[in-house]
Amino acid sequence: MPRVLTETDVADFRERLCAAAERLFAERGPDAVTMRQLASELGVSPMTPYRYFQDxxxxxxxxxxxxxxxxxxxxxxxxxxxxxxxxxxxxxxxxxxxxxxxxxxxxxxxxxxxxxxxxxxxxxxxxxxxxxxxxxxxxxxxxxxxxxxxxxxxxxxxxxxxxxxxxxxxxxxxxxxxxxxxxxxxxxxxxxxxxxxxxxx
Structure with missing residues (x-):
């Protein structure tokens, strides 16, 4: 059973994900970046980003x-x-x-x-x-x-x-x-x- 995320947990992960996304978007262009690549950058499962963002x-x-x-x-x-x-x-x-x-x-x-x-x-x-x-x-x-x-x-x-x-x-x-x-x-x-x-x- 996944642990319950606090508001601080959510904010911290969103901030880390956005920081990684900004770098990858700038390096490769948004179209060339996938959700799987973003997850890989943070060392989490491919589905984890979807817990925080729709797409x-x-x-x-x-x-x-x-x-x-x-x-x-x-x-x-x-x-x-x-x-x-x-x-x-x-x-x-x-x-x-x-x-x-x-x-x-x-x-x-x-x-x-x-x-x-x-x-x-x-x-x-x-x-x-x-x-x-x-x-x-x-x-x-x-x-x-x-x-x-x-x-x-x-x-x-x-x-x-x-x-x-x-x-x-x-x-x-x-x-x-x-x-x-x-x-x-x-x-x-x-x-x-x-x-x-x-x-x-």
Whole structure:
């Protein structure tokens, strides 16, 4: 008779399984990883992962949700600890974005470089993604409120996000030398900020 699992047991195993899955998904691609391989990584029977997750898609959603939450936490901490006005907060959030992506490339690629079908089936993943976008949008709202930028907050935030993502992907793919993404991100941010300044009264 299998022993009764406590909440701590379940949480610990799910965390270990997600850590192994993140590495294998990043190394081989999600399609090439099987539940049997995940079980083997942890030294458990092939059926054990099914006690914790319905299927591989649910594991992938959990891995991605964890990544988005860690990403959002890094951005939130950068914003909270930045001294000064909205410009300083914006610069800190931008630096945190690039730093996280370059320090956790496998996590970043799983978050943004794949289209997981039926994401709406996984509310934790949806909420984690929303949290990350909200942090990016909040600093843009601050810049607009202080009169530094003008425009629709969602559109402006998407522009800055696209610029940061593009610089990061180019460096991660070896198209830019190490360290270039952060420099390029700063230059693009300054250029866009000049173009988005409010019209003089």
């Amino acid at each position: 591989k898609d649910e594991i992938l959603a959990a891995v991605r949700a964890n990544g988005f939450n860690r990403f959002a936490e890094a951005l939130e901490q950068a914003s909270d600890h930045a001294a000064g006005d909205a410009r300083h907060k914006g610069a800190a959030v931008g630096d945190a974005y690039v730093t996280f992506a370059l320090e956790h490339p496998h996590t970043y690629k799983l978050m943004f470089d794949l289209n997981q079908p039926d994401e709406g089936r996984y509310p934790d993943l949806v909420e984690a993604g929303r949290r990350a976008r909200a942090t990016l949008r909040d600093y843009v709202k601050g810049l607009i409120a202080e009169g530094v930028l003008a425009g629709d907050p969602e559109t402006v935030e998407t522009m800055f996000w696209a610029a940061a993502h593009g610089a990061v992907v180019l460096e991660l793919s070896g198209k830019l030398p190490p360290g270039t993404a952060k420099e390029l991100h700063h230059a693009m941010g300054q250029a866009m900020s000049r173009g988005l300044r409010p019209d003089p009264a």
